Amino acid sequence: MKKIIAGTLGNCVHVAGIMNYLNLAEKESYDTDFIGIGKSVDEIIMLINEKKPNIVALSYRLTPEPLHKILEELKDKINKNNVKNMIWLFGGTEPTALVAKEWGIFDKIFDGTEDIDEVIAYLKGKNYSGEESYPRELISRIKSKYPYPILRHHLGLPTIDETVEAIEKVAEARVIDIISVAPDQNAQEFFFDQENMDERLNGAGGVPLRSKEDFRKLYKAAERGNFPLLRSYSGTKNIVQFAEVLKESIDNAWCAVPLFWYSELDKRGPRTLLDAIRENQQVMKWHGEKNIPVEVNDPHHWGLRDAHDAIGVAVAYIAAYNARKMGVKDYIAQYMFNVPASISPEMDLGKMLAKIELVESLVDENFKVYRQARAGLASFPANLYQAKGQLAASAYLAMSIKPHIYHVVGFCEAHHAARAEDIIESAMIVRGILKNEFLGSVDMTKDxxxxxxxxxxxxxxxxxxxxxxxxxxxxxxxxxxxxxxxxxxxxxxxxxxxxxxxxxxxxxxxxxxxxxxxxxxxxxxxxxxxxxxxxxxxxxxxxxxxx
Incomplete structure (x- = not known):
């Protein structure tokens, strides 16, 4: 176990940043010791000799000019007292970080502009600077960050060119781990018999993907920034064939398939309910055999049609049970909050905890469950300022279930389809919630x-x-x-x-x-x-x- 001692330099009394860092370090199993505020160089050297840390983290957030004299003394006494064999970290503002860089003392300097991913990566011994730093498979990506969730957002604009450009911008922003491609309804139903498409509806509900090459363009667009994984909605018929296309073209991160739906039940496809259940089970089996994670999204389908809470809980279990029986090994259980939009937070959380208890009762050495949380679309008002508040409020409540994946719903969705700028802003709002969550939160699950x-x-x-x-x-x-x-x-x-x-x-x-x-x-x-x-x-x- 690595030991960190941390404190502030000179007469600096600002400790929020350094305490946040120590909280993160504790969650990564570091032995942490806060040595206090306003420490002189002599006190720091004495404490190093006494506590023998592996890492010394120092912070200074005041006017940068006096820092030169402090660091000049620190460098001199590090050399004289032979306390070099450890890692030195600095945290401060952008101006003080520039001063710290000049003196060549510190192995890593944080200036407050870093994303939480970068801080976590450093604590885990990683450096998110290149492609090799970003796991290219879902479960590995989850494990690289948990207990912090990876973030997902859907994206599908009316043309392929617009969608490609948006994916490039989102990937470069490094704020989303998974981009959910949203094919238009024509693609979902008629990908294999395109002569039946109504071309007047091209681009309705998503991007008009018409070939494997179209999907590959999206995959190529994501090959930059933080290399987000791609996944796509399932088709509403011929869905085993569609699954093959997704695997070959975008290396589909996981399959999302219903058990009862995309059938005569919701009229989103021509299948009878009986045939739909059979085919949907075969899709689960197909992915299970290939060790591709599966999400069965029935619980919120029933809820979105105003089925009462108990049905949603029962179906959550039945959906997971079917996935397990079909040989799925990694199951993505999606928990959609705010369904219906008028549900109270305490009743909503109780419902999610009921689902979790039943679903995770199925876990064994061959069946693992990963929690995915999101806000319900209908809960977002058309007023964009209020919608941002709803996104933050729902995300904060959802953190109570410790999700592995957080599905960010763009705050703008009740007003217009999310473009790159909306997606990035929505992700940053959720990242702000996560940053506060790391400081510690009230355990609402015990209410x-x-x-x-x-x-x-x-x-x-x-x-x-x-x-x-x-x-x-x-x-x-x-x-x-x-x-x-x-x-x-x-x-x-x-x-x-x-x-x-x-x-x-x-x-x-x-x-x-x-x-x-x-x-x-x-x-x-x-x-x-x-x-x-x-x-x-x-x-x-x-x-x-x-x-």
Missing amino acids: KNVVERKDALIEDAKIIIESIKSLNLNLEDPLTDPETLTEAVRIGILDAPHLQGSQIAKGQLKTRMVSGGLYAYDEKQKKIITEKERINLLLKEAGYLQI
Whole structure:
């Protein structure tokens, strides 16, 4: 274990920067010792001889001119007292850092303009200055920074040239680790039968990618700066073929695929629900066999259609369970906060903790889970000043779950599609949150109301899960059986208000926000329906045994 002693020079009393550095160092398993403020050179030499550190970190943040005399004395006494065999660090303002550089004492000088990534990299013994410094595979990239999350942002502008230029700018800014390519809806549905595209809709919802070469242009654009990884949305049909294209062209960092969706359920593709579940499972299996991480993004799909919180928790488990059964080894569990936008922070956090507890109950030596957090798009107001506040507030709450990945949602998304400048600004807002988080934060996961909501949702989610299993007791594993899962949607165990009029879903669920949480609601009796009551009514109506 390396030992750091740290203090301020001369009559400088500004310690915030050096204490922040020591906090970061402690998290990287350094032995740290703050030796105090306003230390003279003689005191510093005495403390070095007494404590025998590996690293001496000194700070000075006052007027730069007096620093020359201090460092002249320090250099002279380092030589006279033979205390050279250690690493010397300096922290200060840009003007004092320039003075420190002149004296040639310090191995590393921080002037306050460094990104947190650079500070962390230095503590980890890395130097983020070239391509070799940036892991080119997702899990390695996560491990290079954790417990600090890597950052992701989506990007897809109406033309390929605009998107290429934006990726180049974002990569050079070194603020995003993963760029999520957003193909337009035409590409997602008709990439392999482009004669069926409606060309009037080119660029709607993303970038009009029409060939592997188009994808490769984006990959090449990211080969600079901090060499961000690329990933792309899955197609809405022919998705195994689309997965092959993504792997070959952009080395897709991970696959994001639904279990129930991109089907007749949401009409984002032509597949029946039964066929969609089968094909989506095959996509999970295909990626599992190739050791490519997988995200199954169903929990927030249900939530975005106003399904109540317990369904979101249950589906989080079912999605992860299916990925595990399909042979996925590294699972990306996305936790979308602010769904619906009016959910209270304490109820939102309770819901996420319930999801985490159930999902991570599946972890074993062959199935690892990585947490990805983000803000819900609908929570962003069109007023850009307020939207920046929402981005910061949501990110701060999300840090409570210690995410491995933070999916930055551009603050501008309710107003316009994020361009490079918006993405960079949004990332810097989140990095500001992270910088404060490193100083230490209140553990909101221990709040009484949060814990009570988590426990209640786990209980309700288990009722949902067991009811789905009960639909086919003759099967060893009904939770991965496409016909059983389809039946769960048909009879309404899994349902959402926005599915009213669906040809496959029951579409009769009513929900209401009560005390900050979203519940199943009986509008006639004007009361919350317990999950057991709701499920048993559905089972009885469909001719199944009640639980």
